[in-house]
Amino acid sequence: MIAVLLTPFIFAYLLKPIGIYFSAPFFIAAIIWFFGERRWKVILIMTLFIYCVFIGLFLMILNAPLPQGNVSPFYDFSAWVLKLNAKLQGI
């Protein structure tokens, strides 16, 4: 139970350096795991599904400014996601 309480906090702490685009899938998978799901295929598929819903809603529809991170490989990942989105929307 303590792990369940701490995970969101670690997630929030890492938002600034790592950014939400890279950390979100791990966070989603962790929460599904904590709720008792142990079949790794189910976890993988549901994580991808929820991540896609999240990206679709906030990045593609709402264009929300979200934390991108400021440490090198993670920031580059966020930049790549944003660039991909821009290309898809044809800007």
Added chain:
Amino acid sequence: MIENFLAGSAALFGDPFTIGIFVFGVVGGMLFGAIPGVSMLTLAAILLPFTASLEPAQGVMLFAVIYCTGTYGGAITAILFNIPGSAENAPTAFDGYPMTQKGQSGKAVGAAVLCSAIGGIASALVMMAATEPLANWAIRNIGPPEIFALVFFGLVVASSVGARTIWKGWMSVLIGLLIATIGQDPVGGINRYNFGMTDLAAGIAFIPAILGFFAVSEIFVQAEKKASGKYQAPKVSMTFPSFIELWMHKIAVLRSILVGFFCGILPGIGATLAAFMSYGEAVRWSKNPEEFGKGKLEGVISAETANNAATGAAMIPLLALGLPGGALTAMMVAVFQMHDLQPGPLVFMLSPDLIWIVFAAMFYANLSILIIGVLETKTILNLLKIPFQFLAPLILMLATTGAYIGRGLVLDVMVMFLAGIIGYLLRRSGFSIPAIVLGLILGKIGEQNFAQGMQMVHYDLGTYFSRPICAILIAAGVITLASNIYRAFTSIKTKA
């Protein structure tokens, strides 16, 4: 009044986007009200940050609609599975579930749908008639000292509801008040409890706190239970009670509307207590009270009529005085503030359109309970099969984004998760989360009005007691407080 209502209806149904928001609110409120583990407050908290991009009228209207249909939504699961979707439907289960066991589930669901609609519509009509005169009266008679006195009275009432004991209720309110003091004080601009962090100087924002206390702490509670959605779906049918059956309960319906309305209008009580009180009154008035709890239709009728009757009444103090009476109306204050509006009598002068769109929407939302209630009952049963482990990460991601997006601060995300953890721990030990949030929001309103009032009366506290309305409200608060404490002590004695 009728022209205004028609103008509001025209504005509501004249714009396709507004209709979309209305339908979303009706369906969303009902679904979140029905799914155990989340409530309409979870939905409202998640949606709160995103109302910034809507028109003010659309934002407030969305919350009003969610309030109406969410209050009804939990009735179905309460009747069929003995799992009330939210607290305000708990008394519905007392008699609704035994009716299901006796094979009368169709009649119980039908009565719940019909009575929710009747209670809600009656309440909406009184709200339309009563709010504007009250606001006109308030603008001449209510100043900062009176608002402060109302806040005091509201906090006293809030402390006595929802927590396991009155002491825990007061602790909850005081925790809320303490959180409200974080940030600069309203007069001198002196930093309080910001621990040298500039981000905290503006205070704890409402939205992350509300998201944390309602949405995140709910997830933690469910994580502990690890509730899996294994329900045995019984056959559902819907038969409305016949007209004669309803006519036999006309006194019950009328009494429940009055009880619900009275509870709704008082600050800090709201729909949950309305439902419990109405059920209690039904038992007290009945000639054979031993039949209650064994599947009596009147139990379902009184609980469901009253909790919806409270919704319209709760809007009156919010719109006429600017004071929220419950958790959901407190979120509406946040919607107003996001658009630089202050709920209260001035809204009637400055944007009457907004008020009437909201009123019309509440009327139609209660009406649509009838229509959608018939269609949606079966859909809800299918939705209950969604396992919570997939719902939880989605809610957490939405909450994270919602908390971050308001001001673009990672600090707000941390505040939200911290509020979630605190909310979870306090809820386990019988504290009241709505009381904390009311303390937080009323605390800020109260402090500001107290400071303004003190400047108005040249720092002479005695003036507060020479203003009649102010003195009456403070006296009412003190009497309520004293009687609560007296009752708490006598109940300890009788137990011992």
